[in-house]
Amino acid sequence: MLVIGAKGFAKEVLEVLHQSNQLENLVFYDDVNVDIPEELFRQFPVMKSEDVAANYFKTVSCKFSIGIGNPVLRKKLYDRFVTLGGEFTSTISPLATIGSFDVKIGDGSNVLSGAVFSNGSELGKGCIVYYNSIITHDCIVGDFVEISPGVILLGRSTIGSYSQIGANTTILPDIKVGKNVIIGSGSVVTKDLPDNCVAVGVPAKIIKALSPLEF
Numbered sequence: 001m002l003v004i005g006a007k008g009f010a011k012e013v014l015e016v017l018h019q020s021n022q023l024e025n026l027v028f029y030d031d032v033n034v035d036i037p038e039e040l041f042r043q044f045p046v047m048k049s050e051d052v053a054a055n056y057f058k059t060v061s062c063k064f065s066i067g068i069g070n071p072v073l074r075k076k077l078y079d080r081f082v083t084l085g086g087e088f089t090s091t092i093s094p095l096a097t098i099g100s101f102d103v104k105i106g107d108g109s110n111v112l113s114g115a116v117f118s119n120g121s122e123l124g125k126g127c128i129v130y131y132n133s134i135i136t137h138d139c140i141v142g143d144f145v146e147i148s149p150g151v152i153l154l155g156r157s158t159i160g161s162y163s164q165i166g167a168n169t170t171i172l173p174d175i176k177v178g179k180n181v182i183i184g185s186g187s188v189v190t191k192d193l194p195d196n197c198v199a200v201g202v203p204a205k206i207i208k209a210l211s212p213l214e215f
Contacts, residue, residue: 010067
């Protein structure tokens, strides 16, 4: 597998792959940071050009994951590496708890240790679910959503695509959070939130409007 990124969140993805015994032919990709070594942790090669990545997809493995956190950047990298021939692949920690009935996890999502998915929950493409987050029954999460550590989504809540949910936030049952929403850490969301906004606090209140996303 090729992991896009070789800093920060890429190291979290590495641990999931280690837990899952998926280190064979593992490589990383970073063509932005000049201080990246030739090998991550003196073991895993770091590719630095699209030509090399495309050749890896053709000759070794077409699977790739994204080791970068920002939802919008993840979407752009997804588009770029699919064009190169990659197959967007999820990394799911064996230390996560996944319900036995009707749980859907979209392609390319990264699920870390301690995450919990209840029955009937649905996670879109390219999402991040961090340590000890809980997605309870019948919750629906859109594409490229970042769920930070300790988040709790209560029954039937929905999260729109490209949103970022801060650490230790609680979303109450039946609440709808729109697309491109940022919720500050420790917030409690008691009312629906529209698209394109920033909300913080207990209860969460909108403090800023965001420009709509354009792809």
